[in-house]
Amino acid sequence: MDSKSAHTKAKVLETALGMFRSKGFAKTTMRAIAAEAGISLGSAYYYYASKDELVLELYRESVAEQRAAASTGMRGSSGLGDRIKLAMHAGIDALTPYHGFGGTFISSALPPQSAVNPFGEASAEVRENAIGIFREAVEGAKIPAFLRAQLPELLWLAYMGVVLFWVYDHSANQRRTRTLIDGAAPLIAKLVSFSRLPVVKPLVEEALALKTKVQA
Amino acid sequence: MDSKSAHTKAKVLETALGMFRSKGFAKTTMRAIAAEAGISLGSAYYYYASKDELVLELYRESVAEQRAAASTGMRGSSGLGDRIKLAMHAGIDALTPYHGFGGTFISSALPPQSAVNPFGEASAEVRENAIGIFREAVEGAKIPAFLRAQLPELLWLAYMGVVLFWVYDHSANQRRTRTLIDGAAPLIAKLVSFSRLPVVKPLVEEALALKTKVQA
DNA sequence: CACATCTTTTGAACATGTTCAAATAAGGTC
DNA sequence: GACCTTATTTGAACATGTTCAAAAGATGTG
Numbered sequence: 001m002d003s004k005s006a007h008t009k010a011k012v013l014e015t016a017l018g019m020f021r022s023k024g025f026a027k028t029t030m031r032a033i034a035a036e037a038g039i040s041l042g043s044a045y046y047y048y049a050s051k052d053e054l055v056l057e058l059y060r061e062s063v064a065e066q067r068a069a070a071s072t073g074m075r076g077s078s079g080l081g082d083r084i085k086l087a088m089h090a091g092i093d094a095l096t097p098y099h100g101f102g103g104t105f106i107s108s109a110l111p112p113q114s115a116v117n118p119f120g121e122a123s124a125e126v127r128e129n130a131i132g133i134f135r136e137a138v139e140g141a142k143i144p145a146f147l148r149a150q151l152p153e154l155l156w157l158a159y160m161g162v163v164l165f166w167v168y169d170h171s172a173n174q175r176r177t178r179t180l181i182d183g184a185a186p187l188i189a190k191l192v193s194f195s196r197l198p199v200v201k202p203l204v205e206e207a208l209a210l211k212t213k214v215q216a
Numbered sequence: 217m218d219s220k221s222a223h224t225k226a227k228v229l230e231t232a233l234g235m236f237r238s239k240g241f242a243k244t245t246m247r248a249i250a251a252e253a254g255i256s257l258g259s260a261y262y263y264y265a266s267k268d269e270l271v272l273e274l275y276r277e278s279v280a281e282q283r284a285a286a287s288t289g290m291r292g293s294s295g296l297g298d299r300i301k302l303a304m305h306a307g308i309d310a311l312t313p314y315h316g317f318g319g320t321f322i323s324s325a326l327p328p329q330s331a332v333n334p335f336g337e338a339s340a341e342v343r344e345n346a347i348g349i350f351r352e353a354v355e356g357a358k359i360p361a362f363l364r365a366q367l368p369e370l371l372w373l374a375y376m377g378v379v380l381f382w383v384y385d386h387s388a389n390q391r392r393t394r395t396l397i398d399g400a401a402p403l404i405a406k407l408v409s410f411s412r413l414p415v416v417k418p419l420v421e422e423a424l425a426l427k428t429k430v431q432a
Numbered sequence: 433c434a435c436a437t438c439t440t441t442t443g444a445a446c447a448t449g450t451t452c453a454a455a456t457a458a459g460g461t462c
Numbered sequence: 463g464a465c466c467t468t469a470t471t472t473g474a475a476c477a478t479g480t481t482c483a484a485a486a487g488a489t490g491t492g
Contacts, residue, residue: 004458005470029448040472042452051449103328111323112384119384161377165430168328168335176430183426190419199415203406210399214381214392220488221440245478256442258482263440267479439488446481456471462464 009047011037016054017061024101025055025108052108052115056123059109059116062094063130069093070133080141081189087137088159088181091130092166092174099166099174106167118160131156141189144196150208151192158188225263227253232270233277240317241271241324268324268331272339275325275332278310279346285309286349296357297405303353304375304397308382308390315382315390322383334376347372357405360412366424367408374404 015037019028030051034044048054069090074083098105108114115122118130134155143151162184166177195204231253235244246267250260264270285306290299314321324330331338334346350371359367378400382393411420 008470030450031448041450042473043471045450046470049450103330107323107327107330110326112319114319114323176432180426180430183422183429187419187422187426190422194415194419197415199410199413203403203410206399206403206406210396210403213399214396216392224440246480247478257480258443259441261480265480433492435491437488437490439486441486442484444482444484446479448478449476451476452474454472454474456469458469459467461466 008037008039008043012039012044012047013054013057016048017058020054020058020101021097025098025104026101050115055105055108055116056126058098059118059123060126060129062091063126063133065094066091067129067133071136074136074140078140079189080138080143080192081186083137083140084134084155084188085181085185087133087155088162088185089178090133091159091163092177092181095163095166096174103167106164127156130159134159141192143192146205146208147192147195150211154211155188158184224253224255224259228255228260228263229270229273232264233274236270236274236317237313241314241320242317266331271321271324271332272342274314275334275339276342276345278307279342279349281310282307283345283349287352290352290356294356295405296354296359296408297402299353299356300350300371300404301397301401303349303371304378304401305394306349307375307379308393308397311379311382312390319383322380343372346375350375359408362421362424363408363411366427370427371404374400 012033016028016033019033019036023032030044031041033054034041037044066087067090070087073086073090077083077086109116109118111117112120114120117123118127131152134152137155138148138151162177162181165180166174169177171177191200194200228249232244232249235249235252239248246260247257249270250257253260282303283306286303289302289306293299293302325332325334327333328336330336333339334343347368350368353371354364354367378393378397381396382390385393387393407416410416
């Protein structure tokens with residue numbers, strides 16, 4: 001029966017994510033997950049080949065949550081700056097339950113060979129979804145043609161920087177990260193709008209060309 | 217005898233760094249280090265409380281090497297773009313022997329509670345030294361006054377981004393990273409020089425203000 | 433020298449992520 | 463139903479970073 005297997009797999013995931021939220025990543029051992037799910041350690045590994053794969057699901061869910069919240073919020077505001085703000089705040093909102101363990105998460109999320117690393121093969125689908133959020137943010141606004149195609153990915157990259165900042169942010173409720181978003185979003189919007197001007201345009205074009213060149 | 221103890225400690229470090237270079241971070245186990253150094257596992261831990269502390273020394277040495285090479289090189293060139301290029305290339309040069317294991321290194325280098333994390337308390341001294349490289353790079357050039365103080369740290373931050381890019385760079389000899397540096401350095405220099413212009417100046421000022429605000 | 437204190441060394445022990453061969457259950461075929 | 467194949471489960475085993483209490487050595491004091 002396929003559904004039996006699927007059910008067990010779902011239970012492992014559910015248990016794991018719940019424990020990640022309540023105990024943190026490091027303290028949630030594979031043995032504890034298996035015990036809580038009522039199966040053996042080996043069985044847990046039968047469904048998820050590594051602890052990283054479980055984290056990938058976490059990443060997937062948080063992006064989905066971010067996207068839903070951002071989409072809803074964007075129906076209300078039309079300025080590029082505000083839409084970027086919304087997208088980024090929604091992301092941090094979705095991650096907030098994990099901030100206490102953010103450090104332990106990132107240590108498993110950044111190594112290139114990890115399934116969770118946001119730039120890697122395994123997370124391609126999730127990354128696409130995340131970039132899509134910024135594609136939505138850009139859609140409503142007037143963007144110079146030469147920037148339009150690349151902008152969503154650039155915004156996602158900037159957002160990755162924000163997340164890194166957030167991981168290290170020990171201020172109460174990560175207020176500094178919120179301040180960063182509130183300040184950076186309008187600045188980015190301004191830069192985009194200025195990118196039409198004769199002084200700025202060549203600079204931006206050069207940067208875009210470099211990005212393309214370096215991605216090959 | 218103090219020097220006996222110091223000698224043992226030095227031997228552990230020397231052995232560890234050598235093995236990091238030849239075997240990589242993951243494959244260099246604490247047991248292997250101890251064995252190679254001719255002491256017991258417990259003794260190794262007596263001198264270095266964790267594997268991370270060994271990596272911190274690696275970080276320290278690589279920055280020292282980077283600084284030496286950059287300083288020497290900068291005597292020849294005076295343009296800001298060229299000096300930034302030199303500083304960054306020197307850094308990547310120093311890191312190159314570890315690229316094969318870059319991934320494993322970064323996984324231990326980024327968690328906030330790690331001794332190695334470049335933004336943390338434990339690595340403050342090394343970070344200061346690293347920022348100093350960019351302070352040198354800036355010293356020779358004409359920089360707008362309102363930018364002068366903050367620029368070195370900003371350049372270091374940009375360099376951290378380059379290092380992250382390098383970690384994921386699988387092109388032959390990390391050519392893409394070199395291309396990135398060669399393209400980004402003149403661009404940064406141009407941006408700095410343009411920051412005097414009436415259109416660009418308020419943008420840059422706003423960004424600097426945000427940085428200050430967010431650091432508090 | 434005898435003793436006390438501090439430094440260094442040791443090896444066993446622990447927890448954890450991961451692997452694996454073997455056992456068991458399920459499903460399909462004759 | 464008997465048999466074969468595939469899916470699932472299990473528990474033991476392994477490697478590794480780290481901890482720790484106890485032993486051994488060094489140093490200073492009377």
